[in-house]
Amino acid sequence: MSGEIACHGCDLLVDVSALSDGATADCPRCGGFLTRFRTDAYERVLASALGAIICLLLANSFPFLSFAASGLESVMTLRSTPMSLWEHGMPEVALLVAAFIIYIPAAVLVLLVLLAVPLNKKVHRWWLKPVAHLLFELQNWAMVEVFIIGVIVSLVKIAAMATVVLGISFWAYAAFSILFTYAVISLDRYQCWKLIEELEAA
Amino acid sequence: MSEQQDTALSQGLAACHLCCKLAPLDQHHCPRCGSAMHARKAGSLQRTVALLITACILYIPANTLPIMLTDQLGKTEPSTIMGGVILLIKLGSVPVALVIFIFSVLVPSGKLMAMFYLVWSVHSGSNASPRQRSLMYRMTEFIGKWSMVDVFVVAILVALVHLGGLLVIRPGIAALAFAGVVIVTMVAAESFDSRLMWDAMEEDDDNSST
Numbered sequence: 001m002s003g004e005i006a007c008h009g010c011d012l013l014v015d016v017s018a019l020s021d022g023a024t025a026d027c028p029r030c031g032g033f034l035t036r037f038r039t040d041a042y043e044r045v046l047a048s049a050l051g052a053i054i055c056l057l058l059a060n061s062f063p064f065l066s067f068a069a070s071g072l073e074s075v076m077t078l079r080s081t082p083m084s085l086w087e088h089g090m091p092e093v094a095l096l097v098a099a100f101i102i103y104i105p106a107a108v109l110v111l112l113v114l115l116a117v118p119l120n121k122k123v124h125r126w127w128l129k130p131v132a133h134l135l136f137e138l139q140n141w142a143m144v145e146v147f148i149i150g151v152i153v154s155l156v157k158i159a160a161m162a163t164v165v166l167g168i169s170f171w172a173y174a175a176f177s178i179l180f181t182y183a184v185i186s187l188d189r190y191q192c193w194k195l196i197e198e199l200e201a202a
Numbered sequence: 203m204s205e206q207q208d209t210a211l212s213q214g215l216a217a218c219h220l221c222c223k224l225a226p227l228d229q230h231h232c233p234r235c236g237s238a239m240h241a242r243k244a245g246s247l248q249r250t251v252a253l254l255i256t257a258c259i260l261y262i263p264a265n266t267l268p269i270m271l272t273d274q275l276g277k278t279e280p281s282t283i284m285g286g287v288i289l290l291i292k293l294g295s296v297p298v299a300l301v302i303f304i305f306s307v308l309v310p311s312g313k314l315m316a317m318f319y320l321v322w323s324v325h326s327g328s329n330a331s332p333r334q335r336s337l338m339y340r341m342t343e344f345i346g347k348w349s350m351v352d353v354f355v356v357a358i359l360v361a362l363v364h365l366g367g368l369l370v371i372r373p374g375i376a377a378l379a380f381a382g383v384v385i386v387t388m389v390a391a392e393s394f395d396s397r398l399m400w401d402a403m404e405e406d407d408d409n410s411s412t
Contacts, residue, residue, distance in 0.1 A: 006210035150354030
């Protein structure tokens with residue numbers, strides 16, 4: 001029973017105990033992804049999560065885009081994006097945008113680091129379970145890569161009106177979105193919980 | 203004819219939705235992570251339909267009310283989602299218009315229709331290829347958050363374009379409705395249980411073998 005996983009999509013029981021390093025298991029019946037086993041998974045998670053944290057800090061410190069027309073200029077930063085919605089009387093949307101592009105991704109990264117450090121060293125820590133619990137609840141609500149597409153669409157929309165200059169933050173956020181996505185997909189739900197259980201029992 | 207395939211349920215087991223742990227059906231909480239456990243998501247079809255109807259209702263103001271207001275030299279021009287697409291075509295940027303049309307019109311409405319179809323197919327006990335329906339479900343699940351692009355575009359343009367009396371972009375109320383549509387549809391996709399499609403097929407197998 002310990003080496004089996006029930007497919008989330010169709011409930012089929014599949015034996016995944018004999019996966020070799022780097023191998024992915026898909027459900028033979030519905031084709032859905034089951035799990036991926038990697039011996040260095042937590043090193044990958046840790047490296048990309050730390051890189052993503054640095055990029056997010058950079059993205060927070062510089063102008064994101066600047067816009068100039070008829071001698072006037074205005075600048076957008078990462079934090080001013082939700083803030084200006086708030087100022088225009090849309091606090092609900094402002095909070096959602098801030099959560100999706102800054103706060104949830106930042107929380108996910110901190111949780112990933114808290115999880116990956118002990119798991120990489122194969123030691124048990126009391127916070128492993130609550131952290132993993134929160135992480136898997138939160139991670140679907142980070143919309144980092146969607147925001148980057150939003151920036152590109154906005155650029156194209158207003159490029160005809162005026163000159164738009166990409167700031168340092170744009171590049172930092174683009175790198176952040178790649179590292180963030182890589183960190184999240186490198187943490188395998190099944191393998192992570194199995195390891196936590198093994199460490200707790202040991 | 204086909205090889206006997208065991209599901210967790212047929213073995214008297216339920217899988218934890220959060221940590222994948224397999225536990226006997228009589229357990230109400232996951233022995234590993236403590237989440238509530240169900241063999242199948244509770245009230246899946248009813249919840250999904252209720253959320254889909256909510257999303258459809260929100261979809262009306264999201265498309266008919268202005269999502270963005272442009273103040274240019276003292277003149278205010280409201281624009282709806284479709285209005286923006288038509289304007290871009292008139293300006294000659296057909297590729298951008300196409301991208302916005304796909305993300306803001308086709309994807310959200312297609313997603314709602316796909317979810318309605320999946321719920322109906324389970325409710326009516328349809329035996330249309332469950333493998334293809336599973337793929338359809340995974341696609342709607344994956345595509346869910348991408349519709350948020352529109353809300354982000356409004357947020358970005360509002361934050362970026364504020365040139366005093368010359369040119370200012372303000373958010374419209376449809377941005378709130380549209381964010382609602384995206385979130386409610388994501389929750390609807392989450393509450394749908396795709397295992398129900400496969401359960402119906404197994405019952406057919408049982409009936410034909412006896």
